[in-house]
Amino acid sequence: MVNVDRAHEPDPLHTRAAPSDPVPSRVSIGWLLRFALAWFGLWLLIMLPGQFMTAKLAAVVAPDGKVALTSFLIGEASVVILVAVPVLGVLSDRTRLRGWRRRAWVLGGFLLAGSSFALVGFQREPVTIAVLIALVSLGQAAVLVALSAVIADQVPRFQRGRASAAMGVPQVLALAIGMVVVTMLVPDVGGSWAIIGLLAIACAVPFLLGSRDPQPQGDAVPQRFSAALRIPPLGPNHDYYWAMTSRVLVNAGNLVGTTYLLFFLSDVLAVDDPDAGMLVLILVYLVACGFSGWLGGLLSDRLRIRRMFVLVAAALQATAALVLAVVPTWDASIAAAVLLGLGYGVFLSVDQALVTDVLPDRTNRARDLGLINAAQHLPIAPLVAWLVLSVAGYRELYAVAAVIMLLGGILIFRVRSVR
Template sequence: MDELTAAPPRTGRGEVGRSWLLGYAAAWFGYWLVILLPPQFMTPHLIGRIAPEHKVDVLSYLLVQNSVVVVVCVPLAGMACDRTRTRFGRRRVWALGGFLVAAVPYALIGAQTSWPVVAGLMVVVSMGAAAVLAALSAVIADRVPHRQRGAASAAMGVPQVVALVVGMVLVTTVVTSLRGMWVLIAVLAAVSAVPFFLVRAGSRPAPYDDAPAVPRAGERVPFPRPRLHADYYWALLSRVLINAGNLSGTTYLLYFLTDVLHRADPDGSLLVLTLIYLVCCAATGWLGGRVSDALGRRRDLIAVAGALQAGAAGLLALAPTWPAAMAGAVLLGAGYGAFLSVDQALVTDVLPDQRSRARDLGVVNAAQNVPLAFGVAWLVLTFVGGYRVLYAVSAVIMLLGSAAVYRIRSVR
């Protein structure tokens, strides 16, 4: 069977059930734990211990390196995943393999004392994560009908925020040693993904008529052409810009709290901001997906989501204070929650060829990992100005992403 799991439980003609969505969300929770905790908290602390005098440069290098690995590996994994034929299913094999490849080196990173060794281990982690991303992101296109893709997109996106906050609480209050926190997150991520993968493949057909096609041996599936498939590339550009603007500001938030706001407890302050962010993101996350399914208006929601995030960055640029940071967390959480719950549905709706879903989604997912954000942040912080300039640039980038979504014509 070609799909990741057996046909999802049905609630109506072709619909996926709540239990399937919850299992899918749990798998994404495991993936997001692996991806989000290092750049937001764990890697800055590790590099701060290993190379304190060059922490910004080393951290920037590691983030760019990992982005490059993802950019290269996700489309390649997607192409291989589309063409894989096994009795266990193509998506299942690549997702499980990716988790296994990522988890072991991930658990070893916290024990290292040399940042080049850390860099080498992170390459392997990024390769495994790329396989997981390519396989899991194709499941929505394979298994979920159009009228439920907002809900499925929320099941993919909302765990991103939950994983960040749960992980932050664990590594700041439960296991605070650098070695222990990396091991804990690796184990928790692997365990979280297990329930979804244990569903045995069955013989039921795909839940809707647009069943995925498997390329024949030797068949070449062309890449989307910009002229014929312009909507695909506008959706890609919108995602890249909104994510880049978001990451260019949030990645260095710990250093902002330490070096600009001079918070007495920057770790605790970061946790407070993250919790505010979670509450607002959860409030708009699941709701955004449902609203986009009900109204069929995905572009407007993405544009509003990008504008809210730009407002958060603009607020910190104008008033770099602790109250402004808390207000920014509200705006950022509300905007990012809505963005996460709608963007994947929009991208899935504009895929041009069902034979190459994992590859084409892989290109989009890889593009959003182009080290644009980290390159911009490094240039601004090193050569242009301080954090106020960085947040102003972030706001402009996200507004451009919001505008780009209106160039899409085939989706409202």
């Protein structure tokens, strides 16, 4: 529910006037917590496969081809999301269920993704696994577009850093808590996929029951469906596309470095228990990310700046990747986990707020956010990893990841309408 006890505060984040738009009221702490819990459920489904569960499943199903199978499944999920997110965004913008314009897609998406996810770990045929992963990705896409649009629909600009933190910080919590569940509490492959799928569905319930979507008013009502299928023109929306490019590169570089971390620990560092080592690194990463994530959102709102935070976040993550490339030791991995956590926490808490501030068309918010979210799921990471690991090793892979992330941070300064 939305708390209406305070009026909108002036926001100097923009360097030019924004289009006329109904001003949302301040959202309450309770709303932010329910919103964060729903994101926690979604991140369980998104983060754990890419960081750990897919690699472990591939090692069981196809031990001799684990890298190829892992790359294929991650790439397949990326392609499904890439195609589905913009289309589902258009449909969400045009949903007319009173009070359920976004929540209907959140509900349906969680049910499809969570139930399919729960079945994946019991399969041993790669084709069946691939079909279920596609269904999981389709459900993830539905939730992703709907929850992302909620920030633009219901959160005033002066709170979007905090809302972005409520969206981003649960990503790290999901990864850390989920890792504890799947490595210590339910280490069995089938059981771990099942428990995570069911837990994700449960996390959506408080937000679905405790909020109500506002109806679009006046010129915010979407028009023709066919017009919404055309992407925003480049000329008047250059800030939108530069923000998209920055996000794609930072996320791709991060994913290049983290997806194959389990293999780095086992094949390069030769740690005795790679699963336990992975858990330690993620817990260190969690502490750093949780600290910088919420703090970054608050400071961004109070200082009314976004771009510098994105650059600092990218630079910290690039430094973490370079540490692994130059000093491939266990102690260096701990230091890299701290740097990566600090950087990614800041990035998560600021980037979504910046992107929401540069949306080109308030009648198609879910579509435009969907395009950015789809673009960040371009299968750049598995392609880069496959190319680099085909001719070099993991140290070179982390050097490439550092360059990609730093470039993404620099390009955010091509955005002119947000400080």
